[in-house]
Amino acid sequence: MSDEVALARSFEGERPRLRSVAFRMLGSAAEADDAVQETWLRLSRTGGEEIDSLPAWLTTVVARVCLNMLRTRGTRGEAPLDDTLTEPADEAAGADPEHEAVLAESVGLAMLVVLDTLAPAERVAFVLHDMFAVPFEEIARMTERTPVAARQLASRARRRVRGAERAGREAEVARQRHLVEAFLAASRGGDLDALVAVLDPDVVLHADRAAGPTPEPVDVRGRQRVASGASAAAARVVFTEPALLDGTVGLVMAPAGRLRLVLAFTFAGGVISGIDVIADPERLRDVRIEVL
Missing domain, CATH: 3.10.450.50 (Nuclear Transport Factor 2; Chain: A,)
Structure with a gap:
C-alpha cells in the first residue's frame, strides 16, 4: 500500500469528526464539506510527513479554514433573504436539505442561530472547547491569541449562548x-x-x-x-x-x-x-x- 493511499484512508477515518466540527462552526452542510475538502488538499500537499498527531493536525487546519470562511462571510456581508421562508439557504447550491435537517437537528437550530451571532474567533473557541474539548492552548494557536485570551473568547460566547441565569423562572x-x-x-x-x-x-x-x-x-x-x-x-x-x-x-x-x-x-x-x-x-x- 502506498503512503498516499494510507494517508487517504487515515483522512477518511477522520472525515466524520472534521465535518461535525466544521458544521458547528459554519452552520452549513455545504460550507462544512468545502472546509473538509480544503483540509484534505492541505494534508495531501504535505504528504503527511512530520505530523506527530494526525487528528490534532487536522482539527487545527479545519478550524483555521472555518475561521477564515467566517471572517470572509462577515466581510462580504450576509446574502439577502429570499422570498421563500421554507427553502434552506444552501438548497440552491446543491446541498441535500434532508441531510442538512439531520445535521441541524443534531446540533439544535437555536444553537446554530445563537452561534451565528458570535464573532468568528468566539465561535471557534466555544465550539472547539465546549463541544469538542480542545484545550485552550491549542485554540490559542489557531486564533493567534494567548491561552488566557482564548479562554475569555469561549467564556463570552458561553454567556451569549446560555444567556443570563434564569433562577426562579x-x-x-x-x-x-x-x-x-x-x-x-x-x-x-x-x-x-x-x-x-x-x-x-x-x-x-x-x-x-x-x-x-x-x-x-x-x-x-x-x-x-x-x-x-x-x-x-x-x-x-x-x-x-x-x-x-x-x-x-x-x-x-x-x-x-x-x-x-x-x-x-x-x-x-x-x-x-x-x-x-x-x-x-x-x-x-x-x-x-x-x-x-
Whole structure:
C-alpha cells in the first residue's frame, strides 16, 4: 500500500469528526464539506510527513479554514433573504436539505442561530472547547491569541449562548415550553383540536409585512381562525424549534442555521394569548435569542 493511499484512508477515518466540527462552526452542510475538502488538499500537499498527531493536525487546519470562511462571510456581508421562508439557504447550491435537517437537528437550530451571532474567533473557541474539548492552548494557536485570551473568547460566547441565569423562572419557562411545543406539534400534524386547546379564545396573531403573503402586515383574531391558519401553514414550520426570545419561549425558523423568522408568544391563563410573527430583518436583529 502506498503512503498516499494510507494517508487517504487515515483522512477518511477522520472525515466524520472534521465535518461535525466544521458544521458547528459554519452552520452549513455545504460550507462544512468545502472546509473538509480544503483540509484534505492541505494534508495531501504535505504528504503527511512530520505530523506527530494526525487528528490534532487536522482539527487545527479545519478550524483555521472555518475561521477564515467566517471572517470572509462577515466581510462580504450576509446574502439577502429570499422570498421563500421554507427553502434552506444552501438548497440552491446543491446541498441535500434532508441531510442538512439531520445535521441541524443534531446540533439544535437555536444553537446554530445563537452561534451565528458570535464573532468568528468566539465561535471557534466555544465550539472547539465546549463541544469538542480542545484545550485552550491549542485554540490559542489557531486564533493567534494567548491561552488566557482564548479562554475569555469561549467564556463570552458561553454567556451569549446560555444567556443570563434564569433562577426562579424554571417553572414558568417549562410551562411556556410545554405550550409552544404543543402548538408546534399540532401545527405540523394539522390537528385543529389540539391547536385550539392551547389558544386563548381571543388570541391575536400579528405577522409583519415580511412574513405574510401580502405586502402589508396581517392581523388575525380568534382561536379558530388562528388555528386554521397555523394548520394550513404546517409545511412552513420545517427547520423550526423552541428557543428563548427576549426571555420568553417562542419558535425560531432557521434553515441552514440562518435565522429567517420567529414566532414570539404571549401567555395568559395557561394558554397562548398572542403570536407575533417576525420576519423583517431589522426586527429580527433586535430579538435576543437564547438556547433552551
